[in-house]
Amino acid sequence: MLAVTPAPLSIDALTTAVEGVVRLRGEGCGALASFLGVVRATHQGRVVQYLDYEAFDALAVRTFEQIRDEARARWPEAELAIVHRTGRLQIGDASIAIVAATAHRADAFAVCRYAIERVKQITPVWKHEFFADGDAWVEGAVADPQDEDAREKAMAIACA
Amino acid sequence: MRVTVRLFARLREIAGRESWDIEVPAGSTAGDAWASVTAGTPALAPFDRAISVAVNASFARMSRPLSEGDDVAFLPPVSGG
Numbered sequence: 001m002l003a004v005t006p007a008p009l010s011i012d013a014l015t016t017a018v019e020g021v022v023r024l025r026g027e028g029c030g031a032l033a034s035f036l037g038v039v040r041a042t043h044q045g046r047v048v049q050y051l052d053y054e055a056f057d058a059l060a061v062r063t064f065e066q067i068r069d070e071a072r073a074r075w076p077e078a079e080l081a082i083v084h085r086t087g088r089l090q091i092g093d094a095s096i097a098i099v100a101a102t103a104h105r106a107d108a109f110a111v112c113r114y115a116i117e118r119v120k121q122i123t124p125v126w127k128h129e130f131f132a133d134g135d136a137w138v139e140g141a142v143a144d145p146q147d148e149d150a151r152e153k154a155m156a157i158a159c160a
Numbered sequence: 161m162r163v164t165v166r167l168f169a170r171l172r173e174i175a176g177r178e179s180w181d182i183e184v185p186a187g188s189t190a191g192d193a194w195a196s197v198t199a200g201t202p203a204l205a206p207f208d209r210a211i212s213v214a215v216n217a218s219f220a221r222m223s224r225p226l227s228e229g230d231d232v233a234f235l236p237p238v239s240g241g
Contacts, residue, residue, distance in 0.1 A: 053240070054169055055240070056217070056235065058217040059214050059233070060240070062219075084240055095241070096240065116241060119240055120238075122238070123241075124168065124214070125238060125239070126170070126236065126239050126240070127239040128169070137170040137236070139170070139210075139236055139238075139239055140237050141237055141238055142210050142211070143219070
């Protein structure tokens with residue numbers, strides 16, 4: 001399950017999808033690691049009221065496919081589900097859900113961490129923050145899916 | 161030839177529009193299309209070194225040659241997650 005949606009996120013659907021796939025691979029599924037990114041109440045000292053997330057949906061899903069393929073090149077029996085939410089989100093709402101399924105726990109944590117690091121590097125999604133006294137677009141990495149240095153950096157973080 | 165340009169997030173906000181068609185000479189690249197966009201909206205020029213480009217919803221380089229009818233998207237630095 002690799003998707004962009006305006007609907008609220010639920011880990012359960014992702015878990016079911018990836019467990020069912022990895023169950024049939026190699027040793028089977030013995031570990032599920034999940035990550036939920038949620039809207040934080042502050043950003044660099046300012047009080048956040050709400051966020052708008054905008055995505056280039058089709059291209060974002062392509063980056064999820066690339067991230068899944070990169071993970072499987074390193075962890076052949078792993079499976080990943082990644083769903084990013086768009087639209088207006090309130091404090092505490094989940095903006096991204098990731099579930100990694102593997103045979104053993106160490107790999108599940110690593111695959112999950114790798115996925116979120118890569119999403120932050122290459123996925124075309126933009127966060128627009130609204131404060132009591134103004135608003136700001138958040139701008140992070142210049143997305144370049146072919147940048148090997150960035151990919152290796154994400155892998156180093158995942159395997160630390 | 162005619163191509164469609166698309167802007168996202170802050171680029172879209174600065175330009176005040178999301179998507180429109182432009183006319184570029186045959187043999188133009190994605191970089192030429194960006195030059196045409198910034199010529200029309202100079203406030204976008206500071207993004208020169210900080211944008212990514214996608215042609216027909218696939219990442220591409222600025223040197224990518226364009227074809228009639230291509231959809232050329234310019235993306236500011238990303239902030240998902």
